[in-house]
Amino acid sequence: MKRSNAVRAIFWLGMIFAIVFLVRAESGDRRSSMPDTKSAPPIRIFDQNGQPAVNGVPSATSTIFDVTTGGGNGFQFVPDTVNISVGDTVRWTWATSGHSVTSGTCDAADSQFCSPDDMNCAAGILSNQGTIYTHTFAQAGVYHYFCDAHCTIGMNGVVNVSGGCAPSGWSAGPNLPSTGVRAVGVYFQANGKFYAMGGRSMDGAGNEFTHPFEYDPVANTWTPKSATYPDTPPLQTNNMACGVLSDAGTPYIYCVGGSTGGTGVMNATDRVFRYNPVTDILTTVAAPWPGAQGTILPGGFTVFNNKLYILGGFRILVEMVDTIWEFTPPSSWVQKTAHLPTPLGYIPTTTIGSFIYTGGGAIWDGTTLQDTTDSFKYDPVADSITTIASIPRATSNTRGLNFNGQMWVMGGAFNLISNEVDVYDPGTNMWSLGPAFVTARRNRMRWMPTLQVVTVGQLTRLFPHSSLRGATSQPIPTARPGFGWQAATMALACR
Numbered sequence: 001m002k003r004s005n006a007v008r009a010i011f012w013l014g015m016i017f018a019i020v021f022l023v024r025a026e027s028g029d030r031r032s033s034m035p036d037t038k039s040a041p042p043i044r045i046f047d048q049n050g051q052p053a054v055n056g057v058p059s060a061t062s063t064i065f066d067v068t069t070g071g072g073n074g075f076q077f078v079p080d081t082v083n084i085s086v087g088d089t090v091r092w093t094w095a096t097s098g099h100s101v102t103s104g105t106c107d108a109a110d111s112q113f114c115s116p117d118d119m120n121c122a123a124g125i126l127s128n129q130g131t132i133y134t135h136t137f138a139q140a141g142v143y144h145y146f147c148d149a150h151c152t153i154g155m156n157g158v159v160n161v162s163g164g165c166a167p168s169g170w171s172a173g174p175n176l177p178s179t180g181v182r183a184v185g186v187y188f189q190a191n192g193k194f195y196a197m198g199g200r201s202m203d204g205a206g207n208e209f210t211h212p213f214e215y216d217p218v219a220n221t222w223t224p225k226s227a228t229y230p231d232t233p234p235l236q237t238n239n240m241a242c243g244v245l246s247d248a249g250t251p252y253i254y255c256v257g258g259s260t261g262g263t264g265v266m267n268a269t270d271r272v273f274r275y276n277p278v279t280d281i282l283t284t285v286a287a288p289w290p291g292a293q294g295t296i297l298p299g300g301f302t303v304f305n306n307k308l309y310i311l312g313g314f315r316i317l318v319e320m321v322d323t324i325w326e327f328t329p330p331s332s333w334v335q336k337t338a339h340l341p342t343p344l345g346y347i348p349t350t351t352i353g354s355f356i357y358t359g360g361g362a363i364w365d366g367t368t369l370q371d372t373t374d375s376f377k378y379d380p381v382a383d384s385i386t387t388i389a390s391i392p393r394a395t396s397n398t399r400g401l402n403f404n405g406q407m408w409v410m411g412g413a414f415n416l417i418s419n420e421v422d423v424y425d426p427g428t429n430m431w432s433l434g435p436a437f438v439t440a441r442r443n444r445m446r447w448m449p450t451l452q453v454v455t456v457g458q459l460t461r462l463f464p465h466s467s468l469r470g471a472t473s474q475p476i477p478t479a480r481p482g483f484g485w486q487a488a489t490m491a492l493a494c495r
């Protein structure tokens with residue numbers, strides 16, 4: 001009796017399975033005939049400027065949260081609020097046509113993410129039933145979004161992202177293949193690798209690197225690439241402004257300006273090139289930077305909404321400038337109306353949300369560089385700039401990073417090298433201390449990390465390449481640890 005019941009149960013289970021399978025196969029067929037349907041939506045993550053990547057690195061442990069676009073009464077996100085953790089993915093599926101997922105608040109896109117492909121967010125591109133759009137949130141924060149067509153009738157949503165970095169302390173990374181200084185670190189989301197662009201092995205003439213270096217966070221190794229910088233020697237690849245921008249859907253590392261090593265050199269180039277790390281091809285861009293004027297190095301730089309911004313700069317050995325330039329690929333330069341409140345060069349700069357923040361920067365006193373505590377907030381849409389709370393210590397010659405929605409200004413300083421990490425919170429307009437570097441502070445040394453945020457799956461690392469060197473007026477005691485030209489790198493593991 002019991003056995004026959006069991007046989008019967010197995011029979012019916014089999015039938016149910018077959019029916020479910022057939023129904024799913026059929027609906028799958030129907031779906032495949034619909035436009036705009038992606039069977040394997042890409043996972044996306046932010047880059048160091050808070051901008052969405054064109055292609056992300058899939059996270060092995062990411063949880064996916066579903067939101068229906070145009071559900072409910074047809075003009076709602078359902079649910080309209082999702083609470084997730086850093087590294088999780090939200091997947092929006094269009095139940096009805098004519099909607100967008102656009103980050104920001106109603107009709108004010110902030111270009112952090114948007115359907116269908118994170119490109120041209122301000123346009124509010126509408127998609128149709130069956131569309132799937134996913135976004136992975138790599139940084140804690142509150143992310144508002146809206147439908148460009150229906151936000152005024154309440155089609156708005158919010159993603160609350162909790163968690164973030166619990167720094168485990170700094171640890172040594174693999175050495176660069178060479179000692180180096182004045183390179184620019186760029187994280188390239190499309191392949192999950194990190195690039196040191198330009199720079200030189202040491203001061204003096206003729207020491208410029210001729211190829212980019214590539215760091216693979218998975219293999220934890222550095223590799224020189226084959227592509228060659230385009231300058232006619234002497235190369236002018238020191239102190240460039242670099243960032244990842246997309247042109248016609250393909251991401252490139254764009255680099256602007258720079259100078260050559262050597263005593264008394266006052267020339268600076270206006271050359272722009274772009275590098276495709278995937279193809280390892282590097283080409284000159286026929287849109288030189290008008291701000292160079294033959295003698296000006298780019299100041300602070302960062303990317304917002306697929307545009308590269310250059311704040312201030314250094315007319316070498318003469319003065320700092322206060323201009324703000326905007327580059328839009330493939331070839332458009334615009335000088336913004338706003339000016340820095342004070343002329344500065346070598347400015348730690350980053351993008352958080354829809355604002356550009358700076359902390360520190362150098363002035364020229366007629367003889368040498370002097371570090372400052374000047375700190376600003378630039379609105380690239382309104383083209384207006386204001387002061388924020390000053391960074392607690394004077395610094396320059398380092399980078400700012402968007403890390404967990406805060407600006408991290410790491411070490412730096414021209415005159416008094418620092419291992420201090422200062423963290424600015426845009427929500428409170430206050431500074432706090434982050435985990436300091438291990439390397440002790442030294443007088444008259446210069447600390448110029450080419451750091452970036454490197455995200456691999458859910459592991460986020462701050463990845464500075466520590467370019468530490470002696471002042472030019474002093475001998476460089478390479479034998480002592482902490483002095484001289486360094487090939488060392490460091491990583492900060494976070495979860």
Ligand SMILES: [Cu+2]
Pocket residue numbers: 070075098099100147148149150151155
């Ligand atoms: Cu809508």
